[in-house]
Amino acid sequence: MRTRLRELRARDGLNQTELAKRAKVSRQTISLIEREEFVPSLLIAKRIAHIFDETIESIFIFEEEEL
Amino acid sequence: MRIIIWTLIGAAVGFFGMYAALSIDFKAGFPPIGFEVNSVLIAITLLLFVYSAVSSAQMKKNAYLPLTGVDEDERDVWQYKRFSDLNLCNTIALIVSIMALGVSIITDQPTWLLLTSGGVLLISIIFSMLVPGLMKIVYPDRDLPSASEKNFAKKLLAASDEGERFVMLQGYYKTFNTMNLSLIIALMLFILYSVGTGDSQLFSIFIVGLILIVTNAQYLLTIRNK
Numbered sequence: 001m002r003t004r005l006r007e008l009r010a011r012d013g014l015n016q017t018e019l020a021k022r023a024k025v026s027r028q029t030i031s032l033i034e035r036e037e038f039v040p041s042l043l044i045a046k047r048i049a050h051i052f053d054e055t056i057e058s059i060f061i062f063e064e065e066e067l
Numbered sequence: 068m069r070i071i072i073w074t075l076i077g078a079a080v081g082f083f084g085m086y087a088a089l090s091i092d093f094k095a096g097f098p099p100i101g102f103e104v105n106s107v108l109i110a111i112t113l114l115l116f117v118y119s120a121v122s123s124a125q126m127k128k129n130a131y132l133p134l135t136g137v138d139e140d141e142r143d144v145w146q147y148k149r150f151s152d153l154n155l156c157n158t159i160a161l162i163v164s165i166m167a168l169g170v171s172i173i174t175d176q177p178t179w180l181l182l183t184s185g186g187v188l189l190i191s192i193i194f195s196m197l198v199p200g201l202m203k204i205v206y207p208d209r210d211l212p213s214a215s216e217k218n219f220a221k222k223l224l225a226a227s228d229e230g231e232r233f234v235m236l237q238g239y240y241k242t243f244n245t246m247n248l249s250l251i252i253a254l255m256l257f258i259l260y261s262v263g264t265g266d267s268q269l270f271s272i273f274i275v276g277l278i279l280i281v282t283n284a285q286y287l288l289t290i291r292n293k
Contacts, residue, residue: 016140021208027143029230038233 002061005034008052023047103175105184108167112187115160119194123201130204146205157195164188199223210236243286249278 009019016034020027025044030036033048039060040048049056126149136143164187170176171184199214212222227235254275257268 015136017143018139026209026231027140027226028147028234031144032230032233036111038230044229045180 001036001063001066003033003036004059004061005030005048005060008054008059012052019048019051024053098174100168102176102180104179105167105170105174105176108163108170109180109183109187112160112164112167112191115163116190116194116255117158119153119156119160119198122149122156126150126153126201127204130207150201150205153201157191157198161188161191161195164191226228243282246281247279250275254279 007020009015014022016027016030020030023030023044024047029038029040029044042056044057045060049059052059056057126146129142129146132142164184168181168184168188171181176184196214199219202211203213209226211226212219216222224232224235254272257272257275258267261268261272
């Protein structure tokens with residue numbers, strides 16, 4: 001899974017700590033997702049999508065073979 | 068074929084290892100150096116205390132710095148790593164101080180050294196009770212349980228989010244496997260020591276065996292019943 005989290009944070013001027021607070025998770029979790037080492041649950045993905053006003057699919061991009 | 072070769076190599080290493088171990092005079096060395104070992108263990112614990120105290124002061128100082136942007140993230144990374152180091156230091160200090168007290172009692176050291184070992188152990192216990200409180204300073208916005216609360220570890224796990232649990236799971240799984248292997252090696256060493264010295268380590272062998280059975284049963288029953 002690829003993620004556009006870093007790009008979207010830069011766009012909205014958010015650091016990891018601020019995003020973590022808004023998504024009600026730890027900064028460590030945001031960092032893991034950004035490094036593509038952890039696939040978040042649907043709830044967290046939804047919260048992140050809501051913060052950036054994007055769809056889940058446009059932030060978390062899966063390759064065809066992963067689906 | 069490969070399995071047979073490895074089995075033969077293992078058997079050869081085991082045979083010569085056992086032969087070498089049985090020829091070592093385990094008993095000769097330890098009691099005369101009990102004082103030195105005890106002193107070194109106390110010195111290690113004291114060094115760990117100093118590190119813990121300095122780290123804890125730095126963490127408290129850093130927690131109140133008004134940072135933003137990348138600096139805030141970097142501070143969080145630093146605090147997290149330092150907190151992990153501090154936890155490790157305290158755990159090592161606690162174990163080493165128990166070992167120091169054990170050496171002191173078993174090798175019949177002077178009363179002052181025995182009391183010092185006891186004092187160091189007491190400080191280790193106090194430090195290990197204070198460390199969880201630091202979490203509240205490092206993460207003031209989070210609803211974390213207090214160290215004095217009942218079922219602190221369980222509540223702390225419940226307060227962790229899924230990313231943190233993912234990291235913990237990786238750590239616990241590695242630790243569980245390492246501990247299993249280490250305890251089996253410990254069992255072998257106890258048997259070797261018993262045979263080599265004539266000092267029965269049966270009590271330790273049964274305790275370690277019991278720990279292995281209980282922990283593995285607990286793990287397997289937990290995953291089996293889900």
